[in-house]
Amino acid sequence: MRLINKLGSKSMSYLIKPHSAEFKMGISNPVQFDEWLKANPDIIGVSFVGRSNVGKSSIINALFGSKTARVSKTPGRTREINIFEFELGLNGKKCDLQKFCMIDLPGYGHAEVSKDMSKNWDQLMGSFFAYLSPGMMLVNLQDARHPNQDADKGFHQFLKNYTRNAILVFNKIDKLKTQKERAVLEKLKPSLSKEYKWIRQMYFASAETKKGLAQVEEAIVAHLLEELEIRKSDRVELPDE
Ligand SMILES: Nc1nc2c(ncn2[C@@H]2O[C@H](COP(=O)(O)OP(=O)(O)OP(=O)(O)O)[C@@H](O)[C@H]2O)c(=O)[nH]1
Numbered sequence: 001m002r003l004i005n006k007l008g009s010k011s012m013s014y015l016i017k018p019h020s021a022e023f024k025m026g027i028s029n030p031v032q033f034d035e036w037l038k039a040n041p042d043i044i045g046v047s048f049v050g051r052s053n054v055g056k057s058s059i060i061n062a063l064f065g066s067k068t069a070r071v072s073k074t075p076g077r078t079r080e081i082n083i084f085e086f087e088l089g090l091n092g093k094k095c096d097l098q099k100f101c102m103i104d105l106p107g108y109g110h111a112e113v114s115k116d117m118s119k120n121w122d123q124l125m126g127s128f129f130a131y132l133s134p135g136m137m138l139v140n141l142q143d144a145r146h147p148n149q150d151a152d153k154g155f156h157q158f159l160k161n162y163t164r165n166a167i168l169v170f171n172k173i174d175k176l177k178t179q180k181e182r183a184v185l186e187k188l189k190p191s192l193s194k195e196y197k198w199i200r201q202m203y204f205a206s207a208e209t210k211k212g213l214a215q216v217e218e219a220i221v222a223h224l225l226e227e228l229e230i231r232k233s234d235r236v237e238l239p240d241e
């Protein structure tokens with residue numbers, strides 16, 4: 001199913017424009033991140049966060065075009081907050097909507113990171129939740145084989161006061177080989193929805209096979225268009241002085 005645009009009168013379908021993501025900067029310093037967030041209070045976009053090695057960079061590459069984010073064999077590789085700009089395309093062509101923001105956040109819960117690094121992560125996430133533009137949606141990635149680990153639960157302690165749009169994506173479903181394994185995850189869904197009341201929707205996906213990614217993309221695009229609508233209706237015309 002393609003997303004039908006609400007912005008125009010004609011039915012049009014917007015999708016993430018392939019390879020439009022442009023790396024803007026990497027930030028690992030909490031003070032610098034604070035400054036960046038405060039300087040960008042109105043951005044519209046999407047952030048990806050999840051346990052180290054869950055496939056954040058791989059999902060980003062699958063959605064935005066290969067080579068957008070660095071994929072590694074070493075867990076904990078993405079230590080910086082990587083900020084990108086990207087565009088939507090309309091029926092595969094360029095469109096005149098504004099640029100959007102995409103953030104690849106450093107992974108949480110990797111046992112081998114030092115105390116200093118995990119303190120740094122806490123500070124970065126503290127700023128993220130305090131100052132992030134309300135137009136940013138959050139995609140929490142979890143491993144389909146090991147859902148809801150302690151580190152995920154810990155992260156949701158940050159997230160539970162988050163009132164913005166957040167979705168949960170279980171990645172690596174290609175690794176669930178048997179029907180039984182898939183059924184276990186499916187069964188977990190109702191209890192997870194209860195536990196994570198702030199999550200709007202859950203998806204099963206694989207960055208490897210691309211399964212389920214169309215639905216995730218659809219959710220992201222819907223969010224971006226919704227935010228544009230909100231901005232349009234919020235705009236107050238001031239009389240000329
Ligand atoms: N089988 C399978 N492997 C995957 C999938 N997604 C990612 N991987 C593999 O998992 C490993 C980690 O992927 P990354 O995308 O670097 O994970 P990350 O979450 O960005 O990791 P950090 O940045 O280190 O926190 C790589 O070896 C990927 O090839 C998937 O859907 N299926």
Ligand SMILES: [Mg+2]
Binds near residue numbers: 056057070077
């Ligand atoms: Mg990464």
